Amino acid sequence: MLRPGATVLNSMASAPEIVTVTVLAAPSTPCSGKTTWEMAAAFLRERLSQRFGSQVAVDYIELFTPESFAFPAVLEGIQQEKHQLPIVLVNGSIVSNGAKLNEGVISRYVRECLQKNGQ
Numbered sequence: 001m002l003r004p005g006a007t008v009l010n011s012m013a014s015a016p017e018i019v020t021v022t023v024l025a026a027p028s029t030p031c032s033g034k035t036t037w038e039m040a041a042a043f044l045r046e047r048l049s050q051r052f053g054s055q056v057a058v059d060y061i062e063l064f065t066p067e068s069f070a071f072p073a074v075l076e077g078i079q080q081e082k083h084q085l086p087i088v089l090v091n092g093s094i095v096s097n098g099a100k101l102n103e104g105v106i107s108r109y110v111r112e113c114l115q116k117n118g119q
Helices: 037-055 066-070 072-079 103-116
Strands: 020-024 030-032 057-060 087-090 093-097
Touching: 020 037, 020 103, 030 037, 037 057, 037 103, 057 066, 066 072, 072 087, 072 103, 087 103
Parallel strands: 020 057
Antiparallel strands: 020 087, 087 093
16 A cells, blocks of 8 residues: 555656657768758757757768668668768658758658657
């Protein structure tokens, strides 16, 4: 029996899953004027954090760095000219390639992932 005022913790509840947005781009390549893809990804990170808080993480990965090899299917698609840089993945699925970072499109995919996770 619980004491009055005791808090019941639901041990079945899990921590919210974080949606990961990955921007894969060529190293030090300008995307618009003097802005690099790394700078654009940092801006996207800031904007998505304002919208979704800690429920989203944005990673910037340069092509041919050790981190990029975690995406073999993406690298193969680039090699076969099926994909163009930059490539944006949401939870590992390509949502954009060969275009500027579109916050609206990316946000839509993040929101869909959060809804699937029940958040």
